[in-house]
Amino acid sequence: MTSIANPDYKYYKILEGTWRDEKGLCEAILNSGAGIEMRYASGRLASSYGVLETMQLMLNQGSGGMMFGTPYTFHDGEELRITLNDRIVYEGDKTIYRVSEAWYGNEELHLEIMDLYDGHKENIVLTRVKEEEVPLAEGEYQCSCGYRGTARRFCPNCGKEIT
Numbered sequence: 001m002t003s004i005a006n007p008d009y010k011y012y013k014i015l016e017g018t019w020r021d022e023k024g025l026c027e028a029i030l031n032s033g034a035g036i037e038m039r040y041a042s043g044r045l046a047s048s049y050g051v052l053e054t055m056q057l058m059l060n061q062g063s064g065g066m067m068f069g070t071p072y073t074f075h076d077g078e079e080l081r082i083t084l085n086d087r088i089v090y091e092g093d094k095t096i097y098r099v100s101e102a103w104y105g106n107e108e109l110h111l112e113i114m115d116l117y118d119g120h121k122e123n124i125v126l127t128r129v130k131e132e133e134v135p136l137a138e139g140e141y142q143c144s145c146g147y148r149g150t151a152r153r154f155c156p157n158c159g160k161e162i163t
């Protein structure tokens with residue numbers, strides 16, 4: 001596969017990872033390939049997404065530009081604006097929520113989720129889930145290349161000598 005230079009790739013790298021809210025009600029997994037999978041209560045969403053730099057949007061709007069014909073409201077601390085291509089959260093084949101806004105700032109992911117039943121909106125703040133450090137078992141080796149497992153003198157993955 002040939003790699004395609006994507007100028008937005010750096011934004012996707014910032015957002016890549018697993019995000020969760022305090023109550024454990026919502027979890028979102030974003031990958032660097034512009035894909036998002038989200039769970040909210042009993043609902044599920046899977047979509048592709050786009051990212052725009054908020055600063056750039058502000059400049060555009062300042063000079064009279066508008067997004068999709070409507071002025072865009074900026075949030076305090078917003079750094080990146082996330083646009084989901086499919087905003088609907090499904091429970092089975094029922095549509096139950098709609099992600100009305102998504103943005104990132106100060107290492108937090110913010111989602112505004114609208115309940116399609118009564119129209120009320122919830123603001124969800126997600127923080128990055130850090131991978132838990134599992135202590136090495138006896139005889140197990142962790143290499144700088146990412147390999148983890150048994151090894152004797154050399155890493156079986158990258159061949160680095162184990163000291």
Ligand SMILES: [Zn+2]
Pocket residue numbers: 143144145146147155156157158159160
């Ligand atoms: Zn290695």
